[in-house]
Amino acid sequence: MKGRDRTVAEVLVAVAERAGCELYLTLFTIEESGWAECVGWNDFEIGEVMDWLAELHTWCSPDSHKLDFGPLPFEKERLCPPQVWNRIERQEPDFMEATGNEGASFERFYRGATLVLWPRGRTPEVLAGAPLDFALAYLETRLRDWGAAGRPEAERSALVSLFTAVIERWPELLARHSNQDRPLERMARLLKQLADPEVVAGFLERLAECGYRS
Known part of the structure; x- marks a missing residue:
């Protein structure tokens, strides 16, 4: 500019x-x-x-x-x-x-x-309505910034809210996904970085509800 x-x-x-x-x-x-x-x-x-x-x-x-x-x-x-x-x-x-x-x-x-x-408070809503590639890339960026800042506990709740928004809309996001990559594996890597047992459990429950699809 x-x-x-x-x-x-x-x-x-x-x-x-x-x-x-x-x-x-x-x-x-x-x-x-x-x-x-x-x-x-x-x-x-x-x-x-x-x-x-x-x-x-x-x-x-x-x-x-x-x-x-x-x-x-x-x-x-x-x-x-x-x-x-x-x-x-x-x-x-x-x-x-x-x-x-x-x-x-x-x-x-x-x-x-x-x-x-x-x-910023509407970011979960943005991710829930975005293509899956966009949502996962955004989560990757936020996790990377969080890690670079020393993983401050004060910012964990905001990250959990973002992950929760994507997990709740996972079936719809996956249905609109057209790329050849494997979003489930990508999400698993992000959950491992977040290291939040409740979020992981919520994702597994969502997969069980909607049926497994990689």
């Missing part, structure tokens, strides 16, 4: 810390596609959006450390200020003429940098 954007970011970092919020710098990507309507000779306009994807990725901490959180989907209503969406909609789409049995179509792609902010 440069100039005015950098100044705004520096102010937000201080305000977010004081307000007890998580703050990150990320890139965001928005992709739209659908069918288009021919309105003249070689002239098209958007007919209907059929597929829409918006996600945050390439995460950095306020102190410029890269974070391996992976992509996090978001809804356009989360953009602030809302007028940002108007700028995105002005992005000219790419139109494709009808070919064979397929009608005319369009694609639109937009990418930019943004600051992501949420109250």
Whole structure:
């Protein structure tokens, strides 16, 4: 970030810390596609959006450390200020003429940098609604920071809350998981690092309730 954007970011970092919020710098990507309507000779306009994807990725901490959180989907209503969406909609789409049995179509792609902010107390809610890769990567980062700080007991309860949120939603998170890695083994390694018998017992109970799946 440069100039005015950098100044705004520096102010937000201080305000977010004081307000007890998580703050990150990320890139965001928005992709739209659908069918288009021919309105003249070689002239098209958007007919209907059929597929829409918006996600945050390439995460950095306020102190410029890269974070391996992976992509996090978001809804356009989360953009602030809302007028940002108007700028995105002005992005000219790419139109494709009808070919064979397929009608005319369009694609639109937009990418930019943004600051992501949420109250720290709502982090369990964020993890419970995030893709499993994101949730596990976030837990890994928090555990690493906790270990580097000497595993202070005062921070254990916050970590337990995060693990509990992920464990409670484990079946849903696993159902949406599409990568080829083994999330159960990854979670087991994290639980070993946390070394909390009650959390481990809670995870085993959850596995028993929903059926074992690696």
